[in-house]
Amino acid sequence: MRFDIVTIFPGMFDSVLQETILKRAREKGIVEFHLHDIREHTHDKHRSVDDTPYGGGAGMVMIAGPLCEAVEAVTRTGNSRRVFLTPQGEPFTQKIAREFAELDQLILTCGRYEGIDERARKIIAEQEISIGDYVLSGGEIAAMSVIDAVTRLIPGVLGNAQSISEESFEAGLLEYPQYTRPEEFRGERVPPVLLTGNHAEIARWRRAQALMRTMKRRPDIFEKLELSLDDRELISDFSQPDNTRG
């Protein structure tokens, strides 16, 4: 898969793309990253990428020309999508990350300043994505989040495919609590069921924990779940105060 990143700050990506799984995925030849500097597409001697807004008001607006030309200069290959990172976009989720991981090319455009000229929007974006209801000073950090979440889903990037299927959001639930050695830490013991070696009981406990954690922490997600009869039973079993199974 190929990521093309259109930005006025290509240098921001240096360390992120040269560390962690992104580096390994690149070295394995599974992903390619190509950075494109919007400033290379300016036509004035100051290499301006922004200007004051028509109608007045605070801040600067990114000029349509350089932005569109930078995106249009990216050669499209295979199944490709142009995505613009903006707080006004569709909320980014694990589901969207999975869809993106199926593409051959993702062209990510990062906005800056107070926004972009509205006329550029339909040219640079087939889809607009927000990584959350807060305002970053630009789309770069949002693009990095998308790149990370997508890259780790591409087959061959992570060693253990099972670790993806069990993690938060993959099954529509938050992940169950995890423990490792020592058996006791500051007076708190590992839930006994995890030491039994009884895989069926452990799986039941984990499912119940994931369900209850989602119910408590993310009622918005929990409400939309279609629970099986088994799940309902698990919740009622495990939420009994006298339950000593974990």
Ligand code: ADE
């Ligand atoms: N640019 C600025 N804030 C953003 C956000 N929350 N998501 C995506 N792009 C952004």
